Amino acid sequence: MGDPVVHETASCYPFARFGKEWRLCMIEHPRFGGELVPGGHAEAGEEVLVTAMRGVLEETGHRVRLLPPPLPEGYPHPAAASAWHVVSMPASADSRCDSRHVHRDHIVVGVVDRPFAVHGSPEHTAAWVERGALERLDIPEDTRVLAAELFRVIDRAAAGRPRVAVEEGLGAELLRRQKEDQAVRLVPVAERTPELMERWRALDEANTAWLRELIAARGWPGGALVGRQAAGAAWLLAQHADRQPEFQEECLELLAAAVTAGDADPQHGALLEDRVRIAQGQDQIFGTQLKRGADGTLIPYPVRNPDRVEALRAAWGFKPLETYIEQVAASVR
Template identity: 80%
Template structure:
């Protein structure tokens, strides 16, 4: 066995929330055939975690955030991302080794907080699959077994922890600022004086500055920190931080991670995703951002995948697009 060739590799089981449902990222491999989770060989001097993150980015275009293995309920300390398992897998000759060899595969689990954000050109076709679809895929049996097990535990693995007691004082301040935000916006258009519009600007700028300071000091104010209603107020302030686009982008990243952790409302993540995309001149995903058409009626800004938008809206719990436009036009949300 002294001449056994062993290659260090890493595989990443990367999950994302689609609304309230988890999906697993798989690639269609053109050489090996069938579906695989992203992964590949380590480069010189590269540890397994870095290999997994790099391979996910290269093969799928997604940025993955690695998750720690599960700890017992009530464990008081935060865990760090690490390798979950190491498996020795026989490998046939390939372009790296001309004979049978072994892959010492480091298996990690990760979250892709923004499954519609692609960074670079993916090397392979990417699919997002539900738990119930595993048996219909051309997966290796080891991948199918482990993926099925991970689907059962991903909620707990991704959950926000530790979960301190709700900060009631902070929650009250968020709700107070939400009231100010809405007070200026609910004034009928015909009654919006220059003084009101200046007040509107001042409220938004003050709320944005305050939220920036809060995030710097304590991170994103999710449901674990401030409760569900006040967490919604934090999203609203970020949604209206249009004068600070870089900060709004930062909020999107933090809110998306909170959604993954079950610490924020998925619809809020979708709304801010569309808002940031339109502000950056990109096509939106869910059709939540509207503008006036040439005939004066409300229409969505351009949507990336019009054929899929209704399915996506349903997965996130939004009304059909036509109904949504009617509700917004009538002043109902």
């Protein structure tokens, strides 16, 4: 008997932050039944990391960013994304091999920074599952064991390398710009003159141009770079960059990655997610963007899943939608 036929495969464990908590993306597999993590066979000449990312995109519609295995605290060199484990698993005959064979499976771990953004048409039904659901799901025992361990380490793995010190001068400039931004917006509606509105427009354009230059030079200004309060100011400038929607979407991608790394407030990511989606003519997720209804009262722009919006708001720490609308209405009188 000769050596068994070996197929190179990849399995990806894609995680995303849902508010303060992590969830793992799993698919309902039509052939095996139950839930599995996405993945697949490597094509001829294909790197297994590419196989993993392709598998996630094709099977779930999500774009995953692969993570390197976590190194010990204090290790001085950055790591590159790679397989966390390589295991050999017996496999039954399938469409690729008419006899029993072996899968050399390259297990990778990744993050999806925007779990509500779906690209293309997913091949399978996908769901984001929390740690406590692992014991209830119909999943292979090896997947259950490894997923439980990955939930334990994902926070550190996603965090990346922290910067050495907060840049106080940059943070102070962000806070100064935030103060100016809020000063014009807090003027009561009845007192908003044409001169004020022109100042409002010019201020937003200047802040957007400044933020664009900052990001090009330094990347997203998260808490590790400018401090938590000033990081919130950076989000506010992006939130008000409506006149440049392509740049605003770029800010969303960068902010979402900072949220994943624990370097930005998840609520800021949710607010900008809704803002960008509305600008693109899509339904929002969290109901944070409001407009005037036919009777003049504030109502949310269309929400993608009204039955889940309150649960999602609670997971992200937002108040119930009715309370939120009342508070916004009181602030703009």
